[in-house]
Amino acid sequence: SVRAQIPSSVSVFTFFRIRIRATMSKRKPGASDLCIAAAKGDIAGLRKLVNEGKLKIDKADYDKRTALHLACSEGKLPVVRRLVEELGSEINVVDQWGGTPLDDAIRCGFKPVCEFLVSKGGIIGKTAFAADDAGILCEAGAKGNLNCLRGLARRKVDMNLADYDKRTAIHLASSEGKLKAVKCLIEELKADPNVYDRFGGTPLDDAQRHGHKETVAYLKSQGAVSGKGGTVSTQDAADLCDAASSGDLDKLRAIVKKGIDANSGDYDLRTAIHLAAAEGLVQVLKCLFDELEGNPNVVDRWGGTPLDDAKRAGKKEVIEYLESKGAVPGKFTMFSDNALITTNAAGKNDLATLRGITTNESGLGPSGAPGPIMVDVNEVNIDKRTALHVASAEGILATVECLVEELHASVDLRDRWGRTALDDAAFGFHEEVVAFLKSKGARTGKAALKLLETVGDDDSQHSTTASLKL
Incomplete structure (x- = not known):
């Protein structure tokens, strides 16, 4: 057996690491090596692998990911340039989810990389992040991302494509006052300036409601007209939300005095109460509840309550006040990727977020009571990686202890490659984390065991001795 090969003077941890290294040094380089070099920004390594x-x-690699995908994901512009201009990478190569390198750059927010790719003819593919073309269009419009809008147009996406509420890119660009994006959509990409959303609102209504005078003037010059959106209750609800988030009590009172319900929701059913809670504005909440008959348990489109907003934002005073008013948590689904929340928090040693939003798979929080926000601590990402995998790989003992002892994370979940959290800790030489996980019954995954068993006996003693010298 593998264990029988371990010299008595060598720890299992050290032996495990050396055998892995020995095997890795023997194998032929492959696609994964290209991807790793690209992600690290190792241009010399890329040249060596190619030449x-x-x-x-x-x-x-196994997911059809290339060096260019990884370089774009990491925002390594010098590497991206070398890959495209020197090494001849195909700029629009797609992975197994249909994602192009430009998708990766957009998703990770690396604008210089996006601009370079677009200048070289990069296009958006069937992107791997959670949105359809309409959603991407709307987000690009809201952010004024001209490169993304043009990239979608090159892919023959209809610029008037609407989301579930019939909102389009030009609605969002007008709402945010992104004049350059509005001009691009109308003049260059031929978007309709008079498209109507579910509530009868036009782009002009959005620009007027949010006080974007230059955008209003431009839209009118292009023949834009107002729809019913200027009179429906969603506009008043949006005004309520704006007043609440800015702490404008006089405006709140004036709107409600007109006969508008303080609990009115906008197109996403978000209310003034949600916004005040998210911003930590206790005085606004007191006004809404004590004067304007606000409901502390009003829910938005995703089932979220004001208490959810306060907890997500870490507003302790607001949380206490809302609970004193009988507020309860709702269904916390504002984020489309729960695993992204938990893994990101784990990698940053953000224990407050982990404790605040997670439950174990039985729906229980750290104390054994129902969790305040229903995000499973064992949520996995696209590679089946969990928060515990990430914390172990980073060697963050405090987070690992919190995940296992308080939040009851499973120690034996395996990722896409068969690795457990123990494997990650071992690969990173995080001995304290390894010891803790072993004390909790953690085991190595099948992938790592298989790799160990492929190493012969001839070089094991030599490798072990070399390691001990280190």
Whole structure:
């Protein structure tokens, strides 16, 4: 067995690491090596793999991910330039989810990389992040992202494509006062300036409601007209939300005095109470409840309550006040990717977020009571990685202890490659984390065991001795 090969003077941890290294040093380089070098920004390593390792630069890994995908994901612009201009990477290569390198750059927010790719003919593919073309269009419009809008147009996406509420890119661009985006959509991409949303609102209504005078003037010059959106209750609800988030009590009172219900929701059923809670404005909440008959348990489109907003934002005073008013948590689904929340918090040692939003798979929080926000601590991302995998890989003992002892995270979940949290800790030489996980019964995954068993006996003693010298 593998255990029988371990010299008595060597720890299991050290032996495990050395055998892995020995095997890794023997294998031929492949697509994963290209991806790793690209992600690290190792241009010399990429050249060596191509020139000496005889690898094609677009050789893809198990998920059809290439070096260019990874360089774009990490925002490594110098590497992206070398890959495209020197090594001849295919700029629009797609992974197994249909994602292009431009998708990765957009998703990760690396504007210089996006601009370079677009200048070289990069296009958006069937992106791997959670949105359809309409959602991407609307987000690009709201942010004034001209490169993204043009990229979608090159892919023959209809610029008037609408989301579930018939909101379009030009509605969102007008709402945010993104004049350049509005001009691009109308003049260059031929978007309709008079498209109506579910509530009868036009882009002009959005621009007028939010006081974007230059955008209003431009839209009118293009023949834009007002729809019913200027008179429906969603506009008043939006005004309520604006007043609440800015702490404008006089405006709140004036709107409600007109006969508008303080609990009115906008197109996403978000209310003034949600916004005040999210911003931590106790005085606004007191006004809404004590004077304007606000409901502390009003729910938005995703089932979220004001208490959810306060907890997500970490507003302790608001949380206490809302609970004194009988507020209860709702269904916390504002984020489309729960695993993104938990893994990100774990990687940053953000224990407050982990404790505030997680439950175990039985729906219980740290104390054994129902969790305040229903996010499973064992949520996995697209590679089946959990918060515990990430914390273990980073060697963050405090987070690992919190996840296992307080939040009851499973120690034996395996990722796409069969690795457990123990494997991650071992690979990173995080001995304290390894010891803790072992004390909790953690085991290594099948992938790591298989790798160990492929190593012969001939070089094991030599490798172990070399390691001990280190």
